[in-house]
Amino acid sequence: MQNAKAIVPKPLNEPILSYAPGSPEKAALKKRIEELKSQEIEVPLIIGGQEIKTGNMGEMRVPHNHQHILGYYHQAGEKEIKLAIEASMDAWSSWSKTPWEARAAIFKKMASILQRHEEQTLNAATMLSQSKNVYQTEIDSACEFIDFLNFNCWYAQELYEQQPTYSPDGMWNRLEHRSLEGFVFAVTPFNFTSIAGNLPMSPALMGNVVLWKPASSAVYSAHFIMNLFRKAGVPDGVINFIPGSGSTVGPIVMKDENLAGVHFTGSTKVFQSMWSYIGKNIKDYKTYPRIVGETGGKDFCIAHESANVDALVTAMTRGAFEYQGQKCSALSRAYIPTTIWDEVKEKYIAQVKTIKIGDPDDFTNFMNAVIDKAAFDTITSYINDAKTDDNAEIITGGNYDDSIGYFIEPTTILTSDPKYRTMCEEIFGPVLTIYLYDPNDWKNTLKLVDETSP
Structure with a gap:
């Protein structure tokens, strides 16, 4: 018998441990x-x-x-x-x-x-x-x-x-x-x-x-x-x-x-x-x-020309390549205005080059392997297609190696076609595709984003 009203303790978000050296x-x-x-x-x-x-x-x-x-x-x-x-x-x-x-x-x-x-x-x-x-x-x-x-x-x-909260006389309404x-x-x-x-x-x-x-x-x-x-x-x-x-x-x-x-x-x-x-x-x-x-999706980022470029670059890098892009929330397509692209490109490529890839046992590695052979083959097929397509240019990564583990470099595709395959299809891997738009065409670009992928 329980003659008490039980109250669940109010939860707080669990603190994130640092795993710092010596901890x-x-x-x-x-x-x-x-x-x-x-x-x-x-x-x-x-x-x-x-x-x-x-x-x-x-x-x-x-x-x-x-x-x-x-x-x-x-x-x-x-x-x-x-x-x-x-x-x-x-x-x-x-x-x-x-x-x-x-x-x-x-x-x-x-x-x-x-x-x-x-x-x-x-x-x-x-x-x-x-x-x-x-x-x-x-x-x-x-x-x-x-x-x-x-x-x-x-x-x-x-x-x-x-x-x-109300019950008529002689009744007790309960749910x-x-x-x-x-x-x-x-x-x-x-x-x-x-x-x-x-x-x-x-x-x-x-x-x-x-x-x-x-x-x-x-x-x-x-x-x-x-x-x-x-x-x-x-x-x-x-x-x-x-x-x-x-x-x-x-x-x-x-x-x-x-x-x-x-x-x-x-x-x-x-x-x-x-x-x-x-x-x-x-x-x-x-x-x-x-x-x-x-379920999955084709998550996007659309940057306004007034965007803070440093914040944008970090958001693109982490959004696309954390956990090798194997998240339904991973950034998979980006729409960048032509007016800020030169600065974004320079800083973005420099940041992506700093990413370390390898065994998670080395706590300094930011990226690790994709989950299995099937995923590796699917993801690399998109990269291989981009290498030979006139509408695509690989500006970071593009290399991969499954001799030891299923490792794929953080790959970025620049496309001139807003309906290019990697802008539309979920890849579930470390591949980000970028399309450059004219900032004077902001409203139509928003419509394009909405219509490109379900």
């Missing part, structure tokens, strides 16, 4: 990286709290040293997926009735575990398996993930507090939030460890049960997140961990009548196909699935 967090992280590099692990499925091994294995390689294998993971097939659905539905009956304060306490505990700075497993795993530099890792798998855990609990409390009657399918990306944790966590916080399929290129860090869920006290069956091929897992999950929600981050094409499938088969579900997705 304890740097020493702890360096040590944990070496420990993880020295071992190969085997990652099982986690279904209903049980470790399940299928024997159908996938590799977990280091992108910046692709001959280094971190371990192998078992991939879910039809039998395991159906087992996971059964386990989630079994857990639903109790988890959906668990008081929200008890659910929030579990995820608050998880945040407190991550706040122990000497515990650097998730940061080390992210740097190794996703090739992120130390700063990009710290703001992702540490700070943002902790913020998701803490702020989600706060926002859940705010949601539950929204109650009717109850019910969990979805089925399971949520969480499909998570490789590029943000925090999102990989948040997509299964947030529906679970609200009393839902989850099937979680992480990106195949980020199973390694997802495995350690799943360990944290279990360590914090998430009951068996509430979050079921089913790595595997999207073409195998997706169709089986999507056609199950108990599908009650999709929580997705990834490509626009994949999400549209999922939405389309649900719409066409809506009569087959027990309820109407809630569909939530965040």
Whole structure:
């Protein structure tokens, strides 16, 4: 019995550690990286709290040293997926009735575990398996993930507090939030460890049960997140961990009548196909699935001729090349007025030349490797096309090397065609395309920006 009104502590954004020379967090992280590099692990499925091994294995390689294998993971097939659905539905009956304060306490505990700075497993795993530099890792798998855990609990409390303020005599109007009657399918990306944790966590916080399929290129860090869920006290069956091929897992999950929600981050094409499938088969579900997705884009910068050139140059460099451009928020196309281009070009090229590329274990490297061979081949195909196209000129980078890791130089394409291919298509890599416009044609240029890419 609880005779108290529980109040979630008001969250604050998690401070970003510096990892400066001699700092304890740097020493702890360096040590944990070496420990993880020295071992190969085997990652099982986690279904209903049980470790399940299928024997159908996938590799977990280091992108910046692709001959280094971190371990192998078992991939879910039809039998395991159906087992996971059964386990989630079994857990639903109790988890959906668990008081929200008890659910929030579990995820608050998880945040407190991550706040122990000497515990650097998730940061080390992210740097190794996703090739992120130390700063990009710290703001992702540490700070943002902790913020998701803490702020989600706060926002859940705010949601539950929204109650009717008036009741007629003899009545008490109350609003109850019910969990979805089925399971949520969480499909998570490789590029943000925090999102990989948040997509299964947030529906679970609200009393839902989850099937979680992480990106195949980020199973390694997802495995350690799943360990944290279990360590914090998430009951068996509430979050079921089913790595595997999207073409195998997706169709089986999507056609199950108990599908009650999709929580997705990834490509626009994949999400549209999922939405389309649900719409066409809506009569087959027990309820109407809630569909939530965040997908890619073709982010732009348009500079006015009054822009501060130094600020513009830094925004272009960091926006385009942080984490090798592998963000849906990465700057991918820029519109620069002809009147300031000479100054912008000189300062921009000089700044890009200062970028260091290499192993994230060297904390002075700003850029690291792209995620895998498929990404490397796709990105470099755009660069190769630009090298032979009369409408394109490469003004920085253009070189690449996958002999050791999947390294691509920060590449900038200057085009005379505002509808050139790299102005329109999402590349998801370290490639920025620039188009020069006449500042006297400002309004039409704004229209051009809006019409060039969805």
